[in-house]
Amino acid sequence: MNRPWLLSIAVLMCAICISILSRPPQPTTIESTRNSTELKEKIAAFGPSGCAWLGFALGFDYLFMAAYATAIGLACATVADDAGLWLHRVGMIVAYAQIAGALIDATENATLIHILVNGFDERLMSIARLATAAKFTIPLTGITYILIVWSVKHWWKF
Helix, strand or coil: CCHHHHHHHHHHHHHHHHHHHCCCCCHHHHHHCCCHHHHHHHHHHHHHHHHHHHHHHHHHHHHHHHHHHHHHHHHHHHHHCCCCHHHHHHHHHHHHHHHHHHHHHHHHHHHHHHHHHHCCCHHHHHHHHHHHHHCCHHHHHHHHHHHHHHHHHHHCCC
16 A cells, blocks of 8 residues: 555544544543542543543544554655655654654553543553643644645745
């Protein structure tokens, strides 16, 4: 399979995952809890179906991670083609960095799953909060690279 087909499939998977994962409650809603009591109150408010959905969303999000890391990485590599040596190298670094971005996101999900199953843990909650704060940096860098380099290549005919 060639890159355009893989990129199209990854973008389609992203769209499907986003439509499924947009339903509340969102996994990040439990990150605002400061102690075991607050966590128990939120879980009780979600009810059994909300908790089941939350667990499903945390697991299903791993598919989304693979899809967005692949889509952004392939798009970076695609626009890096024929972009000049410096921009090509930057693009390839940003493309491969998407794997690290997805791993940060996976760390967040793993800690949240552990907290939901085993109860509140301040250390794990701190890791989840840090991962949440950091996980957007790499994908947004990739999207920014794609937009800038694509624009430069098409408007100024590299």
